[in-house]
Amino acid sequence: MIKHFFRISVLNISLFITFIFLVLLVLVEYFPKAVPLLSSITQKAMVDAKLRLRGPRPLIQDIVLVTIDDKSIERLGRWPWNRKILAEGLEMLAKANPKLIAFDMVFSEPDPSSASPVLRNLAAAYPRRHTQDPFYTLLKTTAERSNTDRFFSKTIQSTNKTIPILLGYFFYFPHQQMEGLQQDPNFVFSKLNPSRITAKIGTIRHPPEVIPTAQGATISLEDFMKATPHQGFFDIAADADGTIRSSHLIGQFQNTLFPSLGLKVASLVQNQDIVVKFDEYGIEQIFLGTKKIPSTINGKFWINYAGPANTFQHIGFLDVVDHKVKPEQLKNKIVLWGVTAKAVGDVRVSPVDETHPGLEINATIAENILHQNYLLRPTQFIGYELVWIFVMGILLGLLFRKLKALASALLTLFIIAGCLIIDYQFLFLKGYLANSFLPSLHILFTFMLTTAYKYKIEEKKSREIREAFQHYVSPAVVQEILKKPDQLKLGGEKRKLTVLFSDIRGFTTLSEATDPEKLTHLLNVYLTDMTNIVFESHGMLDKYVGDELMAVFGAPLPTPSHVQNACDAAIAMIQKLSDVRKLWEQEGVRKLDIGIGVHTGDMIVGNMGSNKIFNYTVIGDSVNLGARLEGTNKEYGTHIIISEDVYAQLGGSLLCRELDFIRVRGKQKPVRIYELLAFAPAHIQDLLNRFQEGLQLYRQQSWMESSRIFQALIHTYPHDGPSRTFYERSQIFQKTPPNQDWDGVFVMKTK
Numbered sequence: 098m099i100k101h102f103f104r105i106s107v108l109n110i111s112l113f114i115t116f117i118f119l120v121l122l123v124l125v126e127y128f129p130k131a132v133p134l135l136s137s138i139t140q141k142a143m144v145d146a147k148l149r150l151r152g153p154r155p156l157i158q159d160i161v162l163v164t165i166d167d168k169s170i171e172r173l174g175r176w177p178w179n180r181k182i183l184a185e186g187l188e189m190l191a192k193a194n195p196k197l198i199a200f201d202m203v204f205s206e207p208d209p210s211s212a213s214p215v216l217r218n219l220a221a222a223y224p225r226r227h228t229q230d231p232f233y234t235l236l237k238t239t240a241e242r243s244n245t246d247r248f249f250s251k252t253i254q255s256t257n258k259t260i261p262i263l264l265g266y267f268f269y270f271p272h273q274q275m276e277g278l279q280q281d282p283n284f285v286f287s288k289l290n291p292s293r294i295t296a297k298i299g300t301i302r303h304p305p306e307v308i309p310t311a312q313g314a315t316i317s318l319e320d321f322m323k324a325t326p327h328q329g330f331f332d333i334a335a336d337a338d339g340t341i342r343s344s345h346l347i348g349q350f351q352n353t354l355f356p357s358l359g360l361k362v363a364s365l366v367q368n369q370d371i372v373v374k375f376d377e378y379g380i381e382q383i384f385l386g387t388k389k390i391p392s393t394i395n396g397k398f399w400i401n402y403a404g405p406a407n408t409f410q411h412i413g414f415l416d417v418v419d420h421k422v423k424p425e426q427l428k429n430k431i432v433l434w435g436v437t438a439k440a441v442g443d444v445r446v447s448p449v450d451e452t453h454p455g456l457e458i459n460a461t462i463a464e465n466i467l468h469q470n471y472l473l474r475p476t477q478f479i480g481y482e483l484v485w486i487f488v489m490g491i492l493l494g495l496l497f498r499k500l501k502a503l504a505s506a507l508l509t510l511f512i513i514a515g516c517l518i519i520d521y522q523f524l525f526l527k528g529y530l531a532n533s534f535l536p537s538l539h540i541l542f543t544f545m546l547t548t549a550y551k552y553k554i555e556e557k558k559s560r561e562i563r564e565a566f567q568h569y570v571s572p573a574v575v576q577e578i579l580k581k582p583d584q585l586k587l588g589g590e591k592r593k594l595t596v597l598f599s600d601i602r603g604f605t606t607l608s609e610a611t612d613p614e615k616l617t618h619l620l621n622v623y624l625t626d627m628t629n630i631v632f633e634s635h636g637m638l639d640k641y642v643g644d645e646l647m648a649v650f651g652a653p654l655p656t657p658s659h660v661q662n663a664c665d666a667a668i669a670m671i672q673k674l675s676d677v678r679k680l681w682e683q684e685g686v687r688k689l690d691i692g693i694g695v696h697t698g699d700m701i702v703g704n705m706g707s708n709k710i711f712n713y714t715v716i717g718d719s720v721n722l723g724a725r726l727e728g729t730n731k732e733y734g735t736h737i738i739i740s741e742d743v744y745a746q747l748g749g750s751l752l753c754r755e756l757d758f759i760r761v762r763g764k765q766k767p768v769r770i771y772e773l774l775a776f777a778p779a780h781i782q783d784l785l786n787r788f789q790e791g792l793q794l795y796r797q798q799s800w801m802e803s804s805r806i807f808q809a810l811i812h813t814y815p816h817d818g819p820s821r822t823f824y825e826r827s828q829i830f831q832k833t834p835p836n837q838d839w840d841g842v843f844v845m846k847t848k
């Protein structure tokens with residue numbers, strides 16, 4: 098059984114491919130770094146293609162992006178600007194009374210354009226004699242007034258009293274470079290601590306290792322961090338191919354959880370706490386108040402992009418400072434403020450745009466959470482996909498071994514198309530992410546490899562069929578067999594077929610009197626002509642036995658007209674005999690004559706022989722009877738004798754006459770035999786009628802009357818063998834009558 102299981106077959110190939118794809122699906126889902134290329138292709142098919150096919154979706158315009166764009170930099174100078182400009186811009190934005198202002202940027206360095214540090218250094222270095230020195234006082238006062246960072250932080254602080262101000266910061270995760278990181282992790286933690294996530298459900302005291310753990314962070318200056326308690330990390334890790342399809346909502350630093358910028362925006366806007374529920378594997382659920390936010394066990398969140406870049410409303414910072422922005426454009430809006438200028442380079446690759454500003458990606462995350470426009474990939478989907486691949490592997494293995502290549506191809510296309518349509522139309526458009534790519538690829542590979550295997554097997558089978566039958570049937574029949582190989586059974590089966598035996602009369606005597614080379618040549622010519630007739634009549638050459646030819650009709654492919662074909666072949670052989678005779682006579686060989694026997698019935702057909710040498714042939718009583726009928730021609734002086742079964746199948750389509758009841762050697766049951774007439778003399782009906790009359794008298798034991806009729810027939814038709822045979826029998830029975838239980842059956846003494 099084990100040997101059978103590992104045998105190459107369509108089903109086993111399908112199961113092997115299925116096993117491979119089950120492993121690949123697990124790797125892609127849980128160990129993507131092990132198969133980076135496949136993971137990338139899968140993500141593109143699972144997310145990118147569907148997002149692009151869907152196109153932009155309707156968007157509630159409650160998020161506005163204030164952008165430091167190329168136009169603003171061209172006017173106000175290279176970035177970073179004097180912080181006083183940002184402070185003035187913040188004041189202008191606050192006047193429009195938005196719901197929230199979030200900075201998608203970090204202010205980790207002092208304002209490089211400020212004179213305050215220089216003045217402070219001068220004041221510190223001034224060799225004053227006393228603290229009331231007027232020049233020293235002027236230096237200190239001027240340094241304070243020119244401190245743009247202090248001015249900006251105060252603006253943030255004052256604005257935050259009425260409008261939440263959210264600052265962004267940058268986490269350094271293990272896969273990121275930390276070169277140049279000068280901020281002390283403990284100091285950073287102390288400043289970020291007010292923005293930590295405090296609401297946790299579960300028995301785990303610290304987040305599991307699956308949650309991304311930061312090694313450090315770059316945060317804004319201390320004055321800015323004091324100005325507002327609201328912070329969120331804005332860095333988004335791209336996939337292996339550089340595309341951002343998802344983001345982590347939760348980050349871990351110093352065994353404490355912190356929210357991303359997008360999650361924090363949603364929390365502040367809805368005034369709801371962020372709650373993280375753990376289980377033994379990681380994050381079970383993230384809540385915003387009582388609303389669930391879908392994520393993976395490590396806090397990963399699929400981004401449902403609303404469209405390409407500029408899908409959200411953009412307001413250039415230059416328009417803000419130029420007072421071109423109407424208050425109603427920002428009133429009760431969620432404002433995200435960041436850099437989109439190409440020179441700064443905060444441009445990322447997304448599934449829907451190769452130049453997607455990072456600011457807009459964070460805005461998309463916030464929008465997804467606020468309006469619950471999620472892309473859901475429930476954990477059970479992976480189980481469903483594994484089951485689907487497994488079931489399809491078995492089902493396709495069973496179907497493909499039965500179906501033709503075209504039917505298999507159509508089935509493959511139908512299933513794949515169905516998968517993709519159901520995935521997109523009924524799952525993706527409802528916010529669900531299913532991996533139809535790998536299951537579809539599995540179906541395609543199963544079709545291709547099983548079809549290739551079947552093609553190889555069919556080629557081998559075709560070659561074997563061609564080698565087996567090219568010498569036994571006509572090329573046309575070989576082609577027909579190759580077209581319908583399923584109808585050919587080589588293992589042996591019982592079928593109703595027709596056999597034809599032909600034999601040269603007196604061949605043994607002829608061979609003794611003829612030169613071997615000449616005899617071989619003449620015999621080859623004769624057998625070639627007779628074989629061609631068999632082929633032309635859709636028969637199969639079974640074998641040559643010396644001068645004997647055996648043919649089968651109705652095999653190897655089923656032929657409904659096999660009886661008619663065999664009889665047509667027999668007649669054609671007798672008609673061809675005259676041409677062959679002329680050739681033999683030219684070679685000095687006496688008159689050539691043959692006998693043919695035809696019988697139809699049940700027989701066993703198939704490959705027979707040893708396991709190394711075998712032959713496609715027929716065996717059975719019906720075959721033996723056909724051979725006996727061929728030899729019976731000698732008794733009656735006929736050319737073609739057919740059995741009563743053949744006669745019944747002909748249905749009067751060919752000219753025949755009843756000959757006798759005979760009991761051949763090896764069989765107890767008598768057989769009624771008929772002569773199949775290849776030629777019809779002018780007065781054939783007279784011959785048949787008078788012969789039938791004589792035959793009836795013969796069976797009635799009216800020997801004198803039957804002798805008289807048969808004698809008259811011999812006089813009229815001197816070459817009619819059956820009339821001569823029955824005349825001689827009538828004469829014998831007239832002198833020596835048979836037993837009283839005589840049933841009219843003639844017992845053949847020879848084969």
